[in-house]
Amino acid sequence: MSQAAFADAPVPHRIDTNAPPAIVLDKVNKWYGTMHVLRDVSMTVAQQERVVVCGPSGSGKSTMIRCINRLETHQEGRILVDGTELTDDLRALDTIRREVGMVFQSFNLFPHLTILENCTLAPIWVRKMPKAEAEELAMSYLTRVKIPDQAKKYPGQLSGGQQQRVAIARALCMKPKIMLFDEPTSALDPEMIKEVLDTMIGLAESGMTMVCVTHEMGFARQVADRVVFMDRGEIVESGTPQRMFEDPQTDRLKLFLSQILRGH
Amino acid sequence: MSDTVATAEPGYAAARERPPAGLVGPWAWARANLFSSWWSTAITLVLVYVILRALVGFVEWAFVNAIWSVPYNAQGRPDTAVCQNAKGIGACWAIIGDKYRLILFGRYPYEEQWRPAICVLLFIGLYVVSAMRRFWRKELALIWIATLAVIGVLMWGGVFGLQEVPEDYWGGLPITLILATFGLAFAFPLSVLVALGRRSKLPAIKLLCVLYVELIRGVPLISVLFMASVMFPLFMPAGVNVDKLLRAQIAFILFAGAYLAEVVRGGLQALPKGQSEAADAMGLTYWQKTGLIILPQALRLVIPPLVNTFIGFFKDTSLVLIIGLFDLLTMGKVALSDPPWQSFSTEVYVVLAIIYICFCFAMSKYSRGLEQDLNRARRR
Numbered sequence: 001m002s003q004a005a006f007a008d009a010p011v012p013h014r015i016d017t018n019a020p021p022a023i024v025l026d027k028v029n030k031w032y033g034t035m036h037v038l039r040d041v042s043m044t045v046a047q048q049e050r051v052v053v054c055g056p057s058g059s060g061k062s063t064m065i066r067c068i069n070r071l072e073t074h075q076e077g078r079i080l081v082d083g084t085e086l087t088d089d090l091r092a093l094d095t096i097r098r099e100v101g102m103v104f105q106s107f108n109l110f111p112h113l114t115i116l117e118n119c120t121l122a123p124i125w126v127r128k129m130p131k132a133e134a135e136e137l138a139m140s141y142l143t144r145v146k147i148p149d150q151a152k153k154y155p156g157q158l159s160g161g162q163q164q165r166v167a168i169a170r171a172l173c174m175k176p177k178i179m180l181f182d183e184p185t186s187a188l189d190p191e192m193i194k195e196v197l198d199t200m201i202g203l204a205e206s207g208m209t210m211v212c213v214t215h216e217m218g219f220a221r222q223v224a225d226r227v228v229f230m231d232r233g234e235i236v237e238s239g240t241p242q243r244m245f246e247d248p249q250t251d252r253l254k255l256f257l258s259q260i261l262r263g264h
Numbered sequence: 265m266s267d268t269v270a271t272a273e274p275g276y277a278a279a280r281e282r283p284p285a286g287l288v289g290p291w292a293w294a295r296a297n298l299f300s301s302w303w304s305t306a307i308t309l310v311l312v313y314v315i316l317r318a319l320v321g322f323v324e325w326a327f328v329n330a331i332w333s334v335p336y337n338a339q340g341r342p343d344t345a346v347c348q349n350a351k352g353i354g355a356c357w358a359i360i361g362d363k364y365r366l367i368l369f370g371r372y373p374y375e376e377q378w379r380p381a382i383c384v385l386l387f388i389g390l391y392v393v394s395a396m397r398r399f400w401r402k403e404l405a406l407i408w409i410a411t412l413a414v415i416g417v418l419m420w421g422g423v424f425g426l427q428e429v430p431e432d433y434w435g436g437l438p439i440t441l442i443l444a445t446f447g448l449a450f451a452f453p454l455s456v457l458v459a460l461g462r463r464s465k466l467p468a469i470k471l472l473c474v475l476y477v478e479l480i481r482g483v484p485l486i487s488v489l490f491m492a493s494v495m496f497p498l499f500m501p502a503g504v505n506v507d508k509l510l511r512a513q514i515a516f517i518l519f520a521g522a523y524l525a526e527v528v529r530g531g532l533q534a535l536p537k538g539q540s541e542a543a544d545a546m547g548l549t550y551w552q553k554t555g556l557i558i559l560p561q562a563l564r565l566v567i568p569p570l571v572n573t574f575i576g577f578f579k580d581t582s583l584v585l586i587i588g589l590f591d592l593l594t595m596g597k598v599a600l601s602d603p604p605w606q607s608f609s610t611e612v613y614v615v616l617a618i619i620y621i622c623f624c625f626a627m628s629k630y631s632r633g634l635e636q637d638l639n640r641a642r643r644r
C-alpha cells in the first residue's frame with residue numbers, strides 16, 4: 001500500500017562527495033555478553049547522502065544506528081561522525097550529540113512537557129538559546145511538520161502520527177547535520193504512516209544527511225541514495241534502491257524481499 | 265428523574281440514553297449492595313445495629329455525660345472526684361483543659377509558651393504555602409530558610425531580648441513538627457540521590473548506596489535512635505558535643521532516607537528507557553536529563569507511596585521518647601503521670617489521636633489532589 005503511495009519520481013539531490021564523509025564505520029564489532037550483534041560492520045555515509053537500512057528483525061539495525069550517536073558503545077573498530085571519533089571522551093560525545101538528531105520507533109516524547117516545551121528543551125539547555133528565540137525556532141519547525149496549532153498540547157493528546165512528527169521537529173530544533181531514524185513508522189497505524197514519511201521526504205529534499213532504518217520500500221525507492229541490507233549483524237549487500245530491489249544478488253536479500261512483499 | 269428524561273427526549277432514544285429507572289439512585293444502590301439477599305440483608309441489619317450502638321455510646325460518653333471542668337482547691341490542685349465518679353460513663357475533658365499546654369509545649373517556660381505556639385503556626389503556614397503549586401519556584405527555598413530561621417530564633421531565644429530556652433526544655437508538638445519537617449525535608453533529597461546512586465554506572469557509588477539502604481532498612485528505627493544517642497558520642501572527638509535533638513534528627517533523616525530511596529527507585533524503574541535515551545540523544549547532560557526529564561516523571565508516579573511513607577514517618581517521630589526527647593505523644597504520657605489525672609488516659613489519647621489524624625489526613629488529602637492535578641495534563 002505504501003509502495004503505491006510513493007511510486008513518484010525519486011527526490012532530486014546531489015551528494016557532496018568532495019566533503020569529508022558524514023559518518024564512517026570501520027570494522028565495527030559489538031557483543032551483548034557473548035552474543036555477537038555487529039560483525040565487522042563497515043559503511044561510509046557522505047554529506048547529504050540518504051541511506052536506508054533494512055533487514056530482518058534482530059539483525060542489528062537498531063544497534064548499529066544507536067552506535068552512531070553512542071546510545072550503545074561498540075567494542076571494536078572505529079566510528080567517526082563528521083570527522084570526530086567516538087570514544088569515551090565526553091567532549092567528543094557532546095559535540096556529536098549536538099550534531100546528530102535521532103527519531104525513535106516509540107517517539108519518546110516527554111509526556112510531562114507540552115509539545116512546544118519538548119521542542120525548546122534541548123535548544124535552551126544544550127545550545128543555551130534564549131527562550132523566546134528557541135520558541136520561535138520550535139514554532140517554525142512545528143509549522144514545517146504541519147502541527148503548529150498543537151504547540152500547547154501534551155504528547156498524550158496527539159495521534160501517533162502527530163507525535164512522531166513532533167519528534168522529528170524536536171530533533172530538528174537542535175539544527176543537526178545528521179538525522180538518524182530507527183523504524184519511525186513501525187509503531188504507527190497505516191493511515192498515519194504517510195504523513196510521517198511525507199515529513200521525512202521533505203527533510204530529504206532539504207539536503208539533510210539521513211540514515212534511516214525502515215521497511216518502507218516506497219520511501220526507500222523515492223529518497224534513498226543507497227540501501228544497506230543487514231542480516232545477523234553483518235552488512236550483507238548494499239546498492240541503489242533500484243538495483244537492490246530489482247536485482248538482489250544474495251539469497252538472504254532475496255528471501256528478505258520476498259517476505260517483505262508478502263507482508264505488504 | 266425519569267420524567268425529565270421523558271420531557272426532554274421522549275421515546276426510544278431517551279430510554280437508550282439512561283439505564284432504566286430503578287437501576288440508579290441511592291435506593292437502587294442500597295438494594296444492589298446491601299439487601300440483595302436475605303443473607304446480606306441480615307448482615308446489613310446487624311452491622312447497622314452495631315455501628316449505631318457504638319456511635320450512640322461514644323456520643324453519650326464524649327458529650328452527653330462528659331465532665332468539662334473540675335473544682336480546684338486552695339493549693340491550685342484539681343479535685344477530680346466528679347471525674348472518678350463518672351468514669352466509664354462520661355469523658356473527663358477537664359484533664360485536657362488542665363494539661364493542654366503541657367501536652368502541646370512540654371516544659372517550655374510557661375510565660376514563654378507563645379513562642380512555640382507561633383512556631384507551630386509558622387510550620388503549618390509553611391506547609392500550606394509549600395502545598396500551593398503557585399509558589400513552586402526558587403523563592404520557596406528562601407521562604408523555607410527564612411521561616412526556619414525565625415522558628416530557630418523563637419525556640420532558642422537568647423537574642424532580641426528573648427529569654428534563652430535550652431533544648432532540654434522543648435517538648436510537645438514543636439518537637440514532633442521539628443523532627444518531621446527537618447527529617448523529611450532532608451531525607452527526601454537524600455533519598456533521591458541514593459535512588460539515583462543505586463542506578464549509577466560507577467560501581468563504588470552503587471555499592472555505597474546499596475549498603476546504606478540495606479543496612480538501615482535491616483535494623484529497627486529504635487536501634488538507630490539508640491545508636492545515635494548512645495554510640496555516636498563515643499565516636500566523636502572529645503569536646504565535640506552534638507546535642508540529643510540533633511542526633512535524633514540525623515538518625516531520623518538517615519532512616520527515612522533509606523525508605524524513601526526505595527520508593528523513589530520504584531518510580532525511576534517504572535520510566536520507559538526511551539525517555540532517558542531521547543534525553544541522551546539530544547545532548548542533555550546527566551543532571552539536566554535527571555532534573556528535567558527523569559525525576560519530574562518518576563516522582564509523579566510515586567506520589568501515593570511517597571506520601572504513605574511520609575505519613576508513616578510523621579507518626580514514627582513519637583519513637584524519640586525512648587532516647588528521652590519529649591514529643592507530643594510523650595508529653596501526653598507525662599501529663600498522665602500527675603496523680604489526680606492518672607486514670608484518664610483515654611481522654612488524652614483521643615485528643616492526641618485527633619491531632620495526629622489532622623496532620624496525616626491533610627497530607628493524604630493533599631497528595632490525592634496533587635496527583636489528579638499533575639496527571640490531568642498527560643491523560644491518554
Ligand SMILES: Nc1ncnc2c1ncn2[C@@H]1O[C@H](COP(=O)(O)OP(=O)(O)O)[C@@H](O)[C@H]1O
Pocket residue numbers: 032035037055056057058059060061062063064
Ligand atoms: N540491550 C540488549 N541486551 C542484550 N541483547 C540485545 C540488547 N539489545 C539488542 N539485543 C540483541 O541484539 C540483536 C540485535 O538487536 P537490534 O539491533 O535491536 O535488531 P534490529 O533493530 O535489527 O531488530 C538482537 O538479537 C537482540 O536480541
Ligand SMILES: [Mg+2]
Pocket residue numbers: 061062063182183
Ligand atoms: Mg530495531
